[in-house]
Amino acid sequence: MSGLRYVYAVCRPFGTPLPAQLTGVAGVPPKQLVHGDLVAVVGQVPAEDFAEGPLRAHLEDLDWLGATARAHQNVIDALTVVTSPLPLRLATVFRDDSGVRSMLEEREETFLRTLDRLDGRVEWGVKVYSEPTEDAGKAEAAEGSGARPASPPGRAAGSGRDYLRQRRNQRKESEEKWERAEEFSRRLHESLSGYAEDTRIHAPQNSALSRAPGRNILNAAYLVPRTESEAFVELVDRTKDDAPGLRVELTGPWAAYSFSGEDA
Amino acid sequence: MTTAQRLPDPYGNGGGANLADILERVLDKGIVIAGDIRINLLDIELLTIKLRLIVASVDKAKEMGIDWWETDPQLSSRAGRDELARENAELRAHVAELEGARGEVTAGDRQPAEKPQKTEKEAQG
Numbered sequence: 001m002s003g004l005r006y007v008y009a010v011c012r013p014f015g016t017p018l019p020a021q022l023t024g025v026a027g028v029p030p031k032q033l034v035h036g037d038l039v040a041v042v043g044q045v046p047a048e049d050f051a052e053g054p055l056r057a058h059l060e061d062l063d064w065l066g067a068t069a070r071a072h073q074n075v076i077d078a079l080t081v082v083t084s085p086l087p088l089r090l091a092t093v094f095r096d097d098s099g100v101r102s103m104l105e106e107r108e109e110t111f112l113r114t115l116d117r118l119d120g121r122v123e124w125g126v127k128v129y130s131e132p133t134e135d136a137g138k139a140e141a142a143e144g145s146g147a148r149p150a151s152p153p154g155r156a157a158g159s160g161r162d163y164l165r166q167r168r169n170q171r172k173e174s175e176e177k178w179e180r181a182e183e184f185s186r187r188l189h190e191s192l193s194g195y196a197e198d199t200r201i202h203a204p205q206n207s208a209l210s211r212a213p214g215r216n217i218l219n220a221a222y223l224v225p226r227t228e229s230e231a232f233v234e235l236v237d238r239t240k241d242d243a244p245g246l247r248v249e250l251t252g253p254w255a256a257y258s259f260s261g262e263d264a
Numbered sequence: 265m266t267t268a269q270r271l272p273d274p275y276g277n278g279g280g281a282n283l284a285d286i287l288e289r290v291l292d293k294g295i296v297i298a299g300d301i302r303i304n305l306l307d308i309e310l311l312t313i314k315l316r317l318i319v320a321s322v323d324k325a326k327e328m329g330i331d332w333w334e335t336d337p338q339l340s341s342r343a344g345r346d347e348l349a350r351e352n353a354e355l356r357a358h359v360a361e362l363e364g365a366r367g368e369v370t371a372g373d374r375q376p377a378e379k380p381q382k383t384e385k386e387a388q389g
Contacts, residue, residue, distance in 0.1 A: 004301065052301050059303070066283055069290045089294040093301035103297060114295075125285060160362040167355070205284045212282060251281045257293035 003044040004051065005094040008075045009085035009255070010104065010111050011039045012119070016082045024075040025068055026050075033097060035104045038111055041079060042100055050093050059091070080255045084118045086111060087255045114260065122229060122253035124222045126192060126236060127205070128185050129214035129247040130177070177245070178217075184243050185218040191239075195232040196222035200258040214247060221258035229253060 006025050013034060018041075024030045030043045048054055058064045072090055079085040094100045104111070193199050204216035224232045236250045 007297070007299070010295075050301060052303060055301060055303055066287070069283070069286050072290050073286050087289075087294040089296050090290045091301075091303060092297050093299045095300040099300050103299075107297070125281075160359040163362065164355070164359065202288065205288070212284075251285050254289060257289040260293065260295045 004047050005096060005100050006043045006045045006050065007088050007092045007094065007100055007103075008041045008043070008072060009079055009087045010115070011041065011079060011083050011085045012037065012115050013039050014079075014083035018082075019078060022075065022078050023071070025071045027071075030075050033100055035101045036108065038104050038108060040100050040104055041075065041085070042097075043075070045093065050091075055091060055093070076255045080122065080253060084115070084121060085255050086114055086118065086260055087257050118223075118256045118259065120227075121197065121223050121225050121256055121259075123256045123258055124224055124229070124232060124236075124250060124252035125254060126188070126218065126220050126222065127212075127216055127249045127251075128181070128188065128218035128243075129212060129216055129249065130181050131214045131245050131247055181217050181246055184246055188239055188248070189218065189220055191235060192220070192222055192232065195228050195235065196224050198223040198259055202258070212249070217246075221254075223256055223259045226253075 008024065008030060018030060018032070020029075022029055024043045026043065026045045026049065028043045028045065030041050033040045033042050049058060058068075069090060076085060076087050094103065189199070189201075200221040202219045202221060204219050205212070207213070207215065222232065233250065236248060240248045
């Protein structure tokens with residue numbers, strides 16, 4: 001058979017057909033491959049794009065990568081509506097169905113254990129940003145331009161003392177601002193953790209790619225039972241207003257990406 | 265599908281979670297299984313560079329004094345201290361440079377003033 005097998009996720013059998021119009025990677029509708037107590041959700045993908053050579057080349061292309069990531073996430077999203085899938089990392093590809101089956105068999109025990117742990121849970125993402133202020137903009141611009149280590153030596157006001165005083169004031173202002181942001185994030189994380197069975201703190205996102213204004217301070221993931229999700233979302237909503245100069249962003253519900261590892 | 269009603273509607277930018285959110289999860293989280301097509305995503309050089317783009321450097325956050333996730337072993341604090349030490353060294357170098365420049369300028373001011381004096385003295389003497 002031509003074509004390779006792209007595996008999106010492993011689930012418990014969920015007894016619902018996937019939406020007919022759902023398409024995944026390479027524009028192909030995913031199908032369920034049942035094996036024992038497990039289901040792999042797979043799509044047939046063309047070898048000319050997903051064999052090792054072409055895949056490696058494609059992954060270097062941010063447009064291709066972005067489209068493929070969205071298609072992957074599209075399928076995972078649809079699965080999250082009907083079950084609690086164990087999402088696989090992008091571009092997990094097998095030669096044929098039997099390769100997928102033996103993988104399911106080999107890892108059956110681990111999969112079942114993890115699926116039990118994730119059953120009935122979803123992941124919510126919460127990010128806190130500091131809203132860009134004029135001052136912060138200026139300070140960042142100054143740092144970005146590399147003015148810090150090498151301002152022109154002969155500048156009129158440039159006594160070492162003035163320079164240091166200026167730096168100290170700048171630093172103090174931003175320290176106070178970050179202290180407030182840090183304190184807010186800490187409290188938010190604490191109260192959200194009360195609704196979560198597990199949490200992960202991820203490194204902050206770079207605004208160059210996210211295009212989100214402001215600086216990302218907190219980037220956290222929470223594993224929340226579906227039954228608690230409404231309360232969780234309401235809590236995030238309530239805190240949105242008591243943080244002047246900060247912005248709280250909620251994403252989800254996601255499949256439990258951040259909690260899929262064995263160590264989780 | 266009616267089952268969708270079981271969950272609150274996606275919030276924030278909803279389905280439009282930004283690309284960084286999606287890449288962060290799809291590339292960096294999720295379970296890793298070696299398929300038949302073996303590509304370690306971290307071997308893809310450009311991809312790795314882009315991943316670094318997605319996830320802002322921890323150093324930068326440290327520089328801003330944000331380190332309360334210190335308890336997360338994945339995000340060690342060493343990088344931040346190094347950064348601070350480097351900045352200190354840079355500042356010291358800068359101060360030395362500025363003071364050096366001042367010294368030269370004053371010395372430079374004095375010398376031309378002294379020389380004519382000397383020559384005057386010499387002329388007088």
